[in-house]
Amino acid sequence: MTYSRIGRLRKVVGYGGIPDPNPDSPHPDNDGIFLMDLATGQSKLIVSFRQVYDMLKADHPELADKHMWSEHAVFNRSDTRFLFLARTWGTDGRLQTGMFTANLDGSDLREVIPYGKSVSHFDWRNDREIVATFNLHGKGAVHVLFTDGQGNYRRLGGGRLDFDGHCTFSPDERWLATDRGNSRELTRSLILYDMQRDERVTPATLDMKEKRLLRGDLRCNFHPRRSRAGDAICFDAIDPAGARQLHLAHLQFPEGHKPGVAKHSVGHAGSTIQ
Structure with missing residues (x-):
């Protein structure tokens, strides 16, 4: 992605x-999503903004003069397809967003979440x-599971996950980690959802x-990230001294019980929050 374009259109992520x-x-037809070979440094454009606009213009004529940018390109588990967000600013000043998927050469481009549905955060299961x-x-925002290209949307949690969280799956696909802020209490919570139970x-x-x-723009979202073994979650948070630091939640999964957290380790200080 061209981060200078993102920086012009949405400075907080550019x-x-x-x-x-x-x-x-x-x-533009010469900008959009690029695929880079990290070994050689060579890159090529695989999906252009013009292609995305051409898919949307019949249903969204208002996009004719709206400057589009992309965010958050993410590969699936076996690196055969990727997803990304295409965005513009609406006339009301709010973000207008759609989610798209494609093969690594840009073929089979799909609009998997309709433009204007305010898609925000995501992960491949x-x-x-x-x-x-x-x-x-x-x-409002809810956590939804669906199959790439099918539109078989399933709301998760039965009302317990009806918020906008930074969601990510465990390697075994069972546990969904996400987060939620509480402006009234000035807290943010790390949340786990058991897909099986x-x-x-x-x-x-x-x-x-x-x-x-x-x-x-200075917000500190948790953005939970799983360890490859699935037994720890790294997340961004504010430490007791008021500094933004990386934290580690070491998870314990006793057989037949809900997960507990052994400790939170604060990155820079090496201290532990029990």
Whole structure:
């Protein structure tokens, strides 16, 4: 992705200092999603903004003059397909977003979450299933599981996951990790959902100190990331001294019991929060 374009259109997730090569073009045909060979450094454009716009323009004529950018390209488990978000600003000043998937050469491009459904965060469960948070029924963000290209949307949690969280699956596909902020109490919680038992547990709730760290451009979302063994979660949070640090939640899964958390290890200080 061209981060200078993202920096022009949505500074909070872009980089400044380098000009957008297409500042006057709303949907350039020479920019979009690139595939890079890390060994050689060579890259090639595989999906252009023009292609995405051409898929959307019949149903969304308002996009004709809206400058489009992309965010968050993520491979599936076996690296055969990837997903990404295409975004514009709406006339009301809100983000308008759709989710797309494609093969690694850009073929078989699919709109898997309709444009305008406010899709926000996501993960591949396996090569075919995707979890995402978006406005499924017009009542706000919920966690939804579906199959790539099928639109068989299934709301998860029966109301217990009706919020916008940064969701990620365990390697065995059973446990969904996500997070949720509470602006009134100035906390953010790490949440685990058991797909097998339909149970939600909250292993950790941490003090976020200030409201600006829950909302706005300086927010500190947990963005939970699993270890490859699935027995630990790394996440971003505010430590007791008020600094933004990496934390580790070491998970314990006694047979037949809900998961517990052995400890949270604060990255820079080496201290432990019991």
